[in-house]
Amino acid sequence: xxxxxxxxxxxxxxxxxxxxxxxxxxxxxxxxxxxxxxxxxxxxxxxxxxxxxxxxxxxxxxxxxxxxxxxxxxxxxxxxxxxxxxxxxxxxxxxxxxxxxxxxxxxxxxxxxxxxxxxxxxxxxxxxxxxxxxxxxxxxxxxxxxxxxxxxxxxxxxxxxxxxxxxxxxxxxxxxxxxxxxxxxxxxxxxxxxxxxxxxxxxxxxxxxxxxxxxxxxxxxxxxxxxxxxxxxxxxxxxxxxxxxxxxxxxxxxxxxxxxxxxxxxxxxxxxxxxxxxxxxxxxxxxxxxxxxxxxxxxxxxxxxxxxxxxxxxxxxxxxxxxxxxxxxxxxxxxxxxxxxxxxxxxxxxxxxxxxxxxxxxxxxxxxxxxxxxxxxxxxxxxxxxxxxxxxxxxxxxxxxxxxxxxxxxxxxxxxxxxxxxxxxxxxxxxxxxxxxxxxxxxxxxxxxxxxxxxxxxxxxxxxxxxxxxxxxxxxxxxxxxxxxxxxxxxxxxxxxxxxxxxxxxxxxxxxxxxxxxxxxxxxxxxxxxxxxxxxxxxxxxxxxxxxxxxxxxxxxxxxxxxxxxxxxxxxxxxxxxxxxxx
Amino acid sequence: xxxxxxxxxxxxxxxxxxxxxxxxxxxxxxxxxxxxxxxxxxxxxxxxxxxxxxxxxxxxxxxxxxxxxxxxxxxxxxxxxxxxxxxxxxxxxxxxxxxxxxxxxxxxxxxxxxxxxxxxxxxxxxxxxxxxxxxxxxxxxxxxxxxxxxxxxxxxxxxxxxxxxxxxxxxxxxxxxxx
Numbered sequence: 097x098x099x100x101x102x103x104x105x106x107x108x109x110x111x112x113x114x115x116x117x118x119x120x121x122x123x124x125x126x127x128x129x130x131x132x133x134x135x136x137x138x139x140x141x142x143x144x145x146x147x148x149x150x151x152x153x154x155x156x157x158x159x160x161x162x163x164x165x166x167x168x169x170x171x172x173x174x175x176x177x178x179x180x181x182x183x184x185x186x187x188x189x190x191x192x193x194x195x196x197x198x199x200x201x202x203x204x205x206x207x208x209x210x211x212x213x214x215x216x217x218x219x220x221x222x223x224x225x226x227x228x229x230x231x232x233x234x235x236x237x238x239x240x241x242x243x244x245x246x247x248x249x250x251x252x253x254x255x256x257x258x259x260x261x262x263x264x265x266x267x268x269x270x271x272x273x274x275x276x277x278x279x280x281x282x283x284x285x286x287x288x289x290x291x292x293x294x295x296x297x298x299x300x301x302x303x304x305x306x307x308x309x310x311x312x313x314x315x316x317x318x319x320x321x322x323x324x325x326x327x328x329x330x331x332x333x334x335x336x337x338x339x340x341x342x343x344x345x346x347x348x349x350x351x352x353x354x355x356x357x358x359x360x361x362x363x364x365x366x367x368x369x370x371x372x373x374x375x376x377x378x379x380x381x382x383x384x385x386x387x388x389x390x391x392x393x394x395x396x397x398x399x400x401x402x403x404x405x406x407x408x409x410x411x412x413x414x415x416x417x418x419x420x421x422x423x424x425x426x427x428x429x430x431x432x433x434x435x436x437x438x439x440x441x442x443x444x445x446x447x448x449x450x451x452x453x454x455x456x457x458x459x460x461x462x463x464x465x466x467x468x469x470x471x472x473x474x475x476x477x478x479x480x481x482x483x484x485x486x487x488x489x490x491x492x493x494x495x496x497x498x499x500x501x502x503x504x505x506x507x508x509x510x511x512x513x514x515x516x517x518x519x520x521x522x523x524x525x526x527x528x529x530x531x532x533x534x535x536x537x538x539x540x541x542x543x544x545x546x547x548x549x550x551x552x553x554x555x556x557x558x559x560x561x562x563x564x565x566x567x568x569x570x571x572x573x574x575x576x577x578x579x580x581x582x583x584x585x586x587x588x589x590x591x592x593x594x595x596x597x598x599x600x601x602x603x604x605x606x607x608x609x610x611x612x613x614x615x616x617x618x619x620x621x622x623x624x625x626x627x628x629x630x631x632x633x634x635x636x637x638x639x640x641x642x643x644x645x646x647x648x649x650x651x652x653x654x655x656x657x658x659x660x661x662x663x664x665x666x667x668x669x670x671x672x673x674x675x676x677x678x679x
Numbered sequence: 680x681x682x683x684x685x686x687x688x689x690x691x692x693x694x695x696x697x698x699x700x701x702x703x704x705x706x707x708x709x710x711x712x713x714x715x716x717x718x719x720x721x722x723x724x725x726x727x728x729x730x731x732x733x734x735x736x737x738x739x740x741x742x743x744x745x746x747x748x749x750x751x752x753x754x755x756x757x758x759x760x761x762x763x764x765x766x767x768x769x770x771x772x773x774x775x776x777x778x779x780x781x782x783x784x785x786x787x788x789x790x791x792x793x794x795x796x797x798x799x800x801x802x803x804x805x806x807x808x809x810x811x812x813x814x815x816x817x818x819x820x821x822x823x824x825x826x827x828x829x830x831x832x833x834x835x836x837x838x839x840x841x842x843x844x845x846x847x848x849x850x851x852x853x854x855x856x857x858x
Contacts, residue, residue: 600820648820650813654746657809660780665801672807674746 103443114424156408191239261492298477304544354454578621693738
């Protein structure tokens with residue numbers, strides 16, 4: 097076996113295939129992967145059955161039994177909750193007779209992490225296909241067809257319509273060009289000039305971290321390797337983000353051309369799009385765009401692009417976990433350095449960029465370095481697509497210049513009585529009204545685009561508990577601070593929400609958060625305590641009003657814990673009881 | 680005599696192994712009793728707890744009496760320490776947490792091998808079992824945790840020395856590295 101991280105040869109047909117892709121296809125065709133299928137696939141890929149089982153169990157969208165015909169997953173993001181996803185779940189359970197979370201039988205019902213439809217919730221996936229705005233009437237119709245066992249392929253196509261909800265298009269969304277134009281200019285000026293222009297343009301990664309794109313491309317171009325790889329990170333998993341959904345649906349051509357421009361700049365020959373499993377409904381469109389661009393000669397000659405599908409794992413948005421997933425493994429982040437630019441996909445130098453970054457790069461290649469600088473701030477050139485959702489009259493996509501204040505965005509989306517905004521998703525920041533004058537930019541609030549609005553009626557403890565549960569669920573389980581820390585935070589939040597919390601619990605959460613921040617293996621664990629810490633810092637009243645004691649109290653009812661023994665012995669004397677209030 | 684630090688110790692749902700380990704500090708016991716005096720403790724057989732500086736709890740919380748004793752320790756001890764795996768995690772006694780109280784009692788007193796005159800003990804003198812065994816910090820506030828199963832004598836000594844000198848106890852990696 098080749099050691100992980102060593103460069104391995106890639107043949108032209110190879111990049112479209114991996115163990116994970118075989119499992120994803122099997123899931124579609126057979127409604128799951130049973131032990132027999134696992135053994136067969138293990139033989140085909142030359143790995144142990146144990147490894148296959150490990151991959152199947154890692155990804156939420158893979159089942160270890162075959163024959164699942166109706167797999168309904170209700171989006172569990174807080175904004176979907178606010179739109180009624182809990183009621184939707186209850187209704188579906190009642191009407192179908194299924195119990196949520198039960199993992200047996202041909203029809204299944206469960207919650208899943210944000211599926212990228214926060215602007216049109218409550219939303220769900222049926223066999224991986226997205227459905228938005230599922231009201232009570234539609235839910236009853238769904239349940240009826242599930243009960244009848246009707247194949248999802250026969251359900252009305254109109255049920256699967258997704259709105260774009262572009263509320264404010266800017267230069268990026270409005271930009272257009274004929275296929276090959278951007279790549280043509282990139283080739284004419286040559287890779288050195290192209291990289292200089294990209295650097296001068298000030299383009300920084302749009303995934304959230306804001307790494308200078310030109311520097312990343314240069315590092316990859318300079319790294320030795322038999323192949324170079326361009327990867328588009330379309331694993332838009334940060335709850336509340338959905339701008340890549342719209343870009344992939346409407347601007348796939350420009351995305352692919354941006355990848356081709358990157359290939360021209362870096363000398364890459366392999367292109368991969370990692371499409372999150374939740375966006376399976378966008379697969380056909382994306383494949384269509386690939387065919388079109390192959391026909392137009394933009395890709396296919398010396399640089400071709402293949403699509404990989406994710407299978408429901410937020411952590412795969414982290415670039416090194418994404419590469420592990422592309423190679424077919426469990427999505428566990430790698431130790432960095434080495435960074436992907438020197439050792440990425442199958443050990444080859446790899447550029448991983450966000451969807452929006454590639455489109456912006458294509459626009460810079462076409463229009464030159466000044467195009468982006470016409471808007472934005474010195475450190476943050478250009479515009480930013482915000483995915484606005486929650487308590488506002490017009491949720492959807494807003495393309496805004498970097499440097500816009502949070503207050504201005506709130507005005508644009510017609511939000512009223514706003515108590516807080518979660519900028520950058522759960523891993524970002526919970527921003528109180530006193531800080532609404534702050535700006536969306538790399539200098540101030542940096543964001544991957546998620547912008548969730550909460551008004552006065554919302555309980556922020558609920559919001560933060562939802563985020564904390566999300567991180568706990570999505571932890572890859574590799575390191576203890578993240579795997580255990582998230583669960584411990586969740587327990588304390590439940591204790592506070594249940595009226596049993598104390599000052600000691602708040603201090604304990606601070607300690608947990610400190611350990612998670614400093615000792616977690618990757619960004620997921622390092623940021624998973626942000627919501628709790630922001631709540632403690634900016635909204636102490638949301639916690640303090642619920643505390644039952646400034647000292648300490650148990651999280652459970654001690655007297656109730658004796659009930660079973662009382663029933664068993666028939667006792668009810670004073671010593672058969674414990675006083676809850678007495679500490 | 681009066682300026683000695685007062686220490687109380689107790690074993691709840693534990694095996695007294697932590698207490699035995701404390702005795703393993705050997706000749707340092709002499710040094711210890713120079714500086715501390717023991718209040719309620721298996722070492723003294725005192726049944727009534729006085730006002731103490733340090734309380735050390737071995738074992739988890741499995742029944743109503745454990746709760747009462749633990750609460751009393753919290754009320755009377757300025758600093759309360761959870762000592763050993765059972766106090767910190769529930770330990771071996773918590774292995775019953777995947778069964779109901781009915782199943783546990785049934786196994787021991789009704790259906791178990793060799794049980795004569797099967798019956799559920801219901802004397803009011805006996806403390807009732809909680810439905811789950813809990814670590815002590817789930818019932819009262821705990822100031823310090825002293826890990827180990829049992830914590831080795833050197834670790835216990837390092838802990839005591841630090842506490843008596845008014846420092847926050849810290850352990851070297853070796854002292855709490857158990858696998």
